[in-house]
């Protein structure tokens with residue numbers, strides 16, 4: 083596994099009816115960085131992620147991975163570089179966990195239906211181990227809990243050996259232990275990562291950089307402590323946010339309260 087740089091230059095996206103959901107935004111991420119995308123419901127997080135994994139073609143601007151415009155790459159080469167773990171649960175219920183993780187190798191095979199080689203098998207075994215899924219390899223997806231399915235989807239994405247990993251709310255469906263495990267895995271992976279996260283404290287804990295969206299506009303980009311200020315979080319999320327120092331861990335923690343006085347945006 084190796085990490086890629088990500089460059090987003092003047093990228094915007096609008097619906098067919100002309101409603102702009104992502105206003106032009108630019109940022110750059112160095113290889114190996116973890117970017118957290120935060121913002122209220124409907125702010126455009128999923129739409130921005132779709133632009134990063136070549137699902138939406140930008141209305142303006144370009145997305146480049148290691149300097150290459152992702153729309154200049156073939157779909158297959160793009161899939162060798164970028165993998166995504168999405169919110170929607172998969173519909174491949176008839177497949178086993180092992181078979182689904184093996185699907186992650188597809189972009190690396192010659193021709194469709196190519197057989198699984200020794201190297202593919204080795205990688206599949208490694209990711210099953212890494213996600214603690216070995217005991218479930220022969221189980222059908224329909225027989226798994228939501229959290230187990232989520233781990234299978236992360237395993238499939240890692241089997242793809244991407245350089246850039248996109249995750250949309252990866253901790254949905256996960257209990258606290260598995261949330262922590264998936265987040266620690268994300269932090270330790272030698273990949274460039276862009277993930278949306280609703281939990282601002284988790285985001286501050288694992289991300290190097292935070293991108294804050296509000297109504298399709300980038301309203302913050304930088305270190306978590308800077309972007310997730312009390313003032314900015316209060317304004318964008320329409321709450322009273324307070325930053326407190328937790329003892330004995332000596333870490334910052336945001337707490338949220340309904341506003342007593344209205345903020346106007």
Ligand SMILES: Nc1ncnc2c1ncn2[C@@H]1O[C@H](COP(=O)(O)OP(=O)(O)OP(=O)(O)O)[C@@H](O)[C@H]1O
Nearest residue numbers: 097098103121122123124125126127128129130278
């Ligand atoms: N293809 C589309 N056509 C029209 N509207 C869309 C489309 N995709 C998303 N939207 C709308 O654009 C806005 C942004 O959606 P998006 O899913 O990107 O937000 P989000 O920040 O991921 O929200 P959430 O936190 O609720 O998941 C929402 O109001 C959504 O209803």
